Amino acid sequence: MQHILDAILAGDTSAEDFANLELPESYRAAFVRKDEVDMFEGIPSKEKDPRKSLHVDEVAVPELGPGEALVAVMASAINYNTVWTSIFEPVSTFGFLERYGRMSPLSKRHDLPYHVVGSDLSGVVLATGVGVHNWKPGDRVVAHCLSVELEGPDGHNDTMLDPEQRIWGFETNFGGLADVALVKANQLMPKPEHLTWEEAASPGLVNCTAYRQLVSKNGGDMKQGDNVLIWGASGGLGGFATQYALNGGAVPVCVVSNEEKAEIARKLGAELIINRSEEGYKFWKDEHTQDPKEWKRFGARIRELTGGEDIDIVFEHPGRETFGASVFVTRKGGTITTCASTSGYMHEYDNRYLWMNLKRIISSHFANYRESWEANRLIAKGMIHPTLSKTYALTEVGQATLDVHQNAHQGKVGVLCLAPEEGLGVLDEEMRAQHIDKINIFRGL
Template identity: 75%
Template sequence: MQAIRDAILSGDRTQETYANIEIPASYRGATVHKDEVGMFEGLATRDKDPRKSLHIDEVPVPELAPGEALVAVMASAINYNTVWTSIFEPVSTFGFLERYGRTSEFAKRHDLPYHVVGSDLAGVILRTGPGVTKWKPGTEVVAHCLSVELEDAEGHDDTMMDPQQRIWGFETNFGGLAELAIVKANQLMPKPSHLTWEEAASPGLVNSTAYRQLISKHGAAMKLGDRVLVWGASGGLGSYATQMALAGGATPICVVSSPEKAEICRAMGAELIIDRNAEGYRFWNDEGTEQNPREWQRFGKRIRELTGGYDVDIVFEHPGRETFGASVYVARKGGTIVTCASTSGYMHEYDNRYLWMNLKRIVSSHFANYREAWEANELINRGLIHPTLSKTYTLEDVGQAALDVHRNAHQGKVGVLTLSPEPGLGVTDPAKRAGFEKAINRFCNQ
């Protein structure tokens, strides 16, 4: 492993160098254990601690299948799916691995008593499997997290519709929070040359998810001039949605939960901001059993105060149960509520009169297909959208990193160094970076 690290740090990217490096028999990765699935039974979700369930284990390097690549991972990042995996909610991910393992001989590799997690990476290709022609050892890459088989017709219009669509590192094994990772070749994308390893690793999942949800024809298809309500506008998903709205000529109305998060939104260029804690919105009673439509009305009134009397064209939804009733209410007549997650609960409730009688649409969105992920990565590469990395941990501290995200004690994205020995490495185009330095560092140490 040290030889791999040394080669990457040397700057040598020749194919021969990496093709001749010996692949170790094992590597370190962040794992959850199948025999610990019940460890948090009886605890409230908020009290489940990823530091207790995430382990750093030495695990065997799997055999490389056709169409796959083995990547030396320099950095990764935490997503909410890692939190779900680590607290075994809403279900244990070992069920995903078991079902996947039954589909083919190569898929059996994934059904193990441990799960190497993580759905982001930036690193260097070490090996490619049979049939891979586009990617070569020594190439710097990032990876998106869509794993597909594409043996069914349904996946060939939009790969997200593949019946065998899975999220790598969540519904598959050998994820990115590790020194090595296995991905399919059609997950690979070029690493932006002006970014560090940890910066390049951080956008993958959330940037692509926000792109499909907000920009793509499969999502809200945002257009110039739209007013977009963004929940959690300084968070992992919301920070990219905010940037995309601004870059695309739309007007974001940013919902945050603290003055510090409001300042981050202003630094991105947003002007219309609602601090929902400061303004005391309580959409549910204390028992969480009944919603308060008067609070929806008060929230809608506040939005119109900010927009000069207009309701929003698009609601960028991901909190789920806590906010969904309000989201349906505040969208304009004919507007769109686009949802990609339910971090506060999956059982959404809303008053259907405000939906059907006002011809609003609820659109579901889940991650992104390869084309959408590639286009989202290209926005990063061109400096139209920037990473929102706020803090970086070592692999040994991955449990604390996941806890930060679990408790919403972070801004933007939380990174994790894997093979990279320190932050700040990996920039190969400093001149390009110089033009974006301030924007890249907006979230740092927040």
């Protein structure tokens, strides 16, 4: 891979020269192994250690198919789906790869005894398959993680509804936590050139997810003046939701778990902040019983902050722990948008507060290409900023994933792949200087 890295770092390598680079037979990648899916059996989820299940070694470069691209990955990032893959919960991802492998002779490539993970990247196109005309070798790109086939009709209003919709690097193989990645060409977007490789890689999944869930008509359809309750407002998803609320003229009510995270929300520009730890909200009396009195206390605190107004949109992603409270505090006719469920998938809420008050629950899962493009465009224009806090080397991917698994991180955790060090890849220094404080808000936390 050194000749490929040299060509990227040179800065003046032509598209023709990139196209003529010899592709390696193998590349370094982070992966889980099919013969180890039972390694954590009987161990509580929080005690499962991704450092034991994530391996970094050489794997074969996959065959390049029609409509696809091979990308030299300079940097990637950790998402919760990599945590889930690494601890084999709620299911082993090898089931996804087996089903995908049965779809066609070309998709059979993905059904392997190892799964290369990762759903973010920034890098440089190395080669494109038959039928690709918008991208060429040498293009500096980021990738969103929606993989679709679009051979059936259902996805043609919204590609997220395609029956063959998958998340790249989670439900497909050859993900971004590697020196090379295989993507569909319609996953590619231009790299924001005021950002480093690691900064540009980090927004990807969470930025696009937040855009659809909160801004898009397919999600919350947020408007100016909306009161938006944002759980985990300084986290990977919440950090972007807070920015979108502020950027779109809404009023974020930011829920955080400690003062350090509250300070991050303030630096983003938020003013209405609820520190759950300080105020001691306990929405569950025990494992099986919620406490409606705490919902009411929480709602009263929100109205105190907003001048007597209830929440128009709830940006929900913790799931089980908070969902009952989210439904309760939403205004009559308001919306709860939900994804992820990091605290548990089995949500419970009192349906009287939903049905009698005409509230809506909208499910949201990643974003379509148009939504992803718009989200990336806002990053490129300096209107929305990365939430990168820390970067690891690819050899330390297990520790990076453990940080996210144990919630011992802020914002996004980045991973350097081919990039030999942080700080590389910036082409627009003037624009970077204008936004450097915002770019660095999460750094070192």
